[in-house]
Amino acid sequence: MAKIINKKQIAPNIHQCEVEAPLIASKALPGQFLIAIPNEFSERTPMTISDWDTKKGTVTFIFLEIGASTEVMSKLKKGDEFYSFTGPLGKAYDVDRYGTVGLIAGCYGIGAIYPAAKAFKAKGNKVISYSEARSNFLLYWNDKLEEVSSEVRYATVDGSLGKKGHAYDLLEDDLKAGMKFDRIIAVGCSYLMYRVSQLTRPYNIKTIVSMNTVMIDGTGMCGACRLVVGNKTKFACVDGPHFDGHQVDWDIVLSRRKAYLEEEIISKERW
């Protein structure tokens, strides 16, 4: 079980992995995640489910090769099996007919907003997706995203495609130019989600952020993923991962993200 059906590097250090998991595929909803362990020694690594095929019985996720465990994952080949593969976990997005929905994504988030775009569009929303990367060649799934969005807007830091800058810079331009949104969803690094939340606050646009805190069990048992939302402690794994970005205490989120930087380096260097 949890055999790799397909795996490819879709941009430098960004991998797309399709795994045989019929039960998960039959239950997955947009916004949910899974926890994968590539081998006995690796960490439990949370991954947003980016696509699934109930007929084939597979799920697809995008991961960044960034720490020791994702490095192991990047070396797995078609036909290899995961040591452990659990999902779906977390709550799904509230998919309703809001009007115009803006989906802001960078990094693994581009894959994560794909099923959201599909679902929001199917509900009759106008879906404007924002996809960002440092450069054009680091973007992926442009075609897929364009297929399920009303419009896809690009931002690259080097200006090789779309707006020169970040997705939040582009969103800022659009908001200033009078573009109206009924709901914004941001997925990507904590800083991107923080910036988007700051940006939409004065416009009073309900903004949902999909938190990617440190996690271990993913079932609400350990509290590693805790964050403060509206002055209350919440567990991203079971209460989330989606929260109101205007209510999140970002200082705590940003500092907790960096907690294991030193260990990450040791883990990669020594083994």
Place this chain on the structure above:
Amino acid sequence: MAKVSPKKTPMQEQPPKERIKNYDEVPFGYTNEEAVLEALRCLQCKNPVCIEGCPVEIDIKGFIDFIAKKKFQDGVILLKEKNILPAICGRVCPQEEQCEQKCIMGKKNEPVAIGRLERFLADWERNHGVIEIPEIPKPTGKKVAIVGAGPAGITVAADLARWGHKVDMFEALHQPGGVLVYGIPEFRLPKEIVFKEIDFLIKLGVNIYTDRVIGMIQSIDELLSEYDAVFLGTGAGLPWFLEVPGENLNGVYSANEYLTRANLMKAYLFPKYKTPIVRGKRVATVGGGNVAMDCARTALRLGAEKSILIYRRAKEQMPARDEEIHHAEEEGVIFQLLSNPAAFHGDKNNWVKEVECVRMKLGEPDDSGRRRPVPIDGANFRMPIDLAVIAIGNSPNPLVPSVTPGLKVEKWGNIKTDLETGKTSIKGVFAGGDVATGAATVILAMGAGRIAARGIQEYLETGKW
């Protein structure tokens, strides 16, 4: 006949100074000779009362008699009739409050070391390589789903399998065992032992599916459409925090997180195993139970120079077993009693650097009969720390109840069950262990499992609810 010793035959163990440098088990267990010597202390009472103290009703007198006669294999078979996990229970049961408390020898002398003898038999069997599988009756055609592969679920699964039912077990984590694997440290309960005992379950014909979070991947309704009955043994998975300022700083763990990193994820072997863990030099563990002792002792093994246990009452009121408190003291854990954290203070990078405590005194007894700790105004003090572990308890895991309409829970989130059968508010669904009672012990969960197994058996036979 030789004079019977008033004291338990001592069990050899690793010296404290050595053992805090490794993760190996602390006590070595009895040799054959020591076990026989201890078994001979048993009076073989005509009407033994020890069995009344055992939640799973082990024939204690019987297995001790076999040890005294050196018929170890017979002893094992008798023991396992009632207890599927003897190697575990022999190590982690609070025998001093159960069987050993009832032991007649204990009236004037030390009671018979029932726990050590239980452990001896289980270890003897494991080390001799012959694991006897009891005869399993013809399949009844009934199917039962067990949710959660911890002590409660394991007991239910074993009983039902031995009665001929088909049992499928679903575990959320990647290894079965529940708290035995993620919570209790290697030095107190080697994981190899847990897996061997779980192997026994598999040999009984139980299927174990890991990586299955019931409530997410399958609903209780879906299980009921496939199985004749469902047992929920999902444990006490929701950690309590103190709700004081600074608790979300980096370097503040729940006990569940600290122990899960160390045990399930084997962070004590980092970086061979990739899950990191903060190796504090000055570690404060908050709490006074067995879990707190496990955390404080884990901290020493992970290199702490000072492992401080902060507890709001006095030592006499600690809920931990005497043996655990004793081991912690021997190893150099510092007990900061009658103190309760009021806040954690951080450095500029949001890492914890100090714990601020309020001093407490003991007031009138509370509901638990223990004297209530009362804060002394203006008596706050601070201690430098670089890691804090909050070990003040857990609530039942809310996941299954939160997605299962009609499943009634009580005030603290525990699933409402009938004490005599384990029945919940949904027909065909039973529950037991920490998810029904709130956080307790391995053996109480097993006891609840045994009761639920009988409840399920009756329901499968009669269909009556």
